[in-house]
Amino acid sequence: MKQFITFTLSALLFLTGCSENDTPVAPTYKGAEQALGNGKAYSWVKFSTDNIPTSIGFTLTKGALDNLPHGGVALVLSLPTEAVGKTPFDHIMLDYLHTGHEPPGVYDVAHFDMHFYMQSLAERKAIPIYDAAKAKFDNLPAAGYIPSPYIRLPAGVPEMGVHWADPRSAELAGTGKFTETLIFGSYDGKVTFIEPMVAYEFLKSSPNLTKAVPTPTKFAKAGYFPMKYSIKQVGDEIVVSLDDLMMMQ
Template identity: 40%
Template sequence: MKKVFLSCLAVAALATACKKDKEDDGIKKGSVAQLYNGKAWTWAQVKADGTPEKLSITINDEALKSVPINSNHTGHENHLVLSLHEKHGTPFNHVLLDWNPSGHEGPMYMFPHFDFHYYFVTPAEVDATTDETKMNKFPDAAYMPAGHIAPVPGVPKMGMHWLDPTSPELGGGKPFTQTFIYGSYDGKVTFMEPMITKAFIDTTTNFSRAIPQPAKYQRSGYYPTKMSIKRHDGVTDIILEEFVQRSAS
């Protein structure tokens, strides 16, 4: 009887240790949503002190293989609001994932692609992004990376989109594959956005690029300086990483 009791204690201790290891690995998973025949979800990797290391949207292969390609459909077809784990450690509030079956406005962006909006504001505030006057109230230039431009009207329920004119599809005469965009509304920076074609995701296993940085920040917190695409084990991660602490000014 004593041996059975000790064995049970050992099993319980092992289970507790495994649970603790899982809790201590620093991965904080957010919401999971259906994306066509697959799934998409968010997760964050944080240090023991809560400092963020990575913030990611993950899409599994079942979703990527089932997204529709439709040359007659311009603009987003699937609009997913994904929440973040409460302990993600960044100034972001949630993520908006859009699938564009044949691209959207701007002739250079007429390719099937994903928009990954990492929003600083709440979903309710995004839905209220509809006033044209506020849409055209720009942040002070120091809060945007140097040289960024807003060449087209803002998008209701998204915001004004600020583009890097040195991006290959704008300044280099090359087809759009991936780019990085900032967003604003009513004088505030409201989102950061990797925008990536499906073709690029399908042919990429490991890609990283620097994120253009502004001179000043409206909110204190940890901000990403690099965006990566990692394809592995039946999933693709769209990661913001190499976070640096910034102070509002």
């Protein structure tokens, strides 16, 4: 009888395409590809084997940093459908600025603004110029919702909002040039995005960076918040991600 039971179990495993050593695989879901330079960009979200989001980011394929227009790029990356509602993030916006932006001598070099937005595309697109909605731009999140010691940068940007920067970063502290930094954003009293801002030359230098994300002490609603962010060369590709997502209340 023992031999019969052993044979039956083996046959069942063979017929179902499984083995006794099979283990669950943590899935990664990929968003739609968008053309960028001579390559492509696409979003993705990784989950644990028990369907908990662990990392969200995007990939720039080989050639994506080549032949970028001097007039800049504004590219919206939709998240994969499997990720909708599973993280606080709604979409990713890649802005390439060939001559950078203000303040002069700080961020006026070629770089990418990589916004991970926590508001819908329609809400973001409705943000006007600063002078048309000063009250909403100047309605800042209450203490604790922006990590310390971040400071507000002047005015605000249409279709983005208010930007907050870390005064300890090399380019603001006067201890070095801008290579990469992490920006927070807000509009009308709410935190609306997390933004790795990365110099073009840094992306071309085979980066291998992982840093802690400054953590606020308060959150508007429960959700998975990143503990780290990464900017890495992986083979011929550049991968930028918000990692170690943790449920915050």
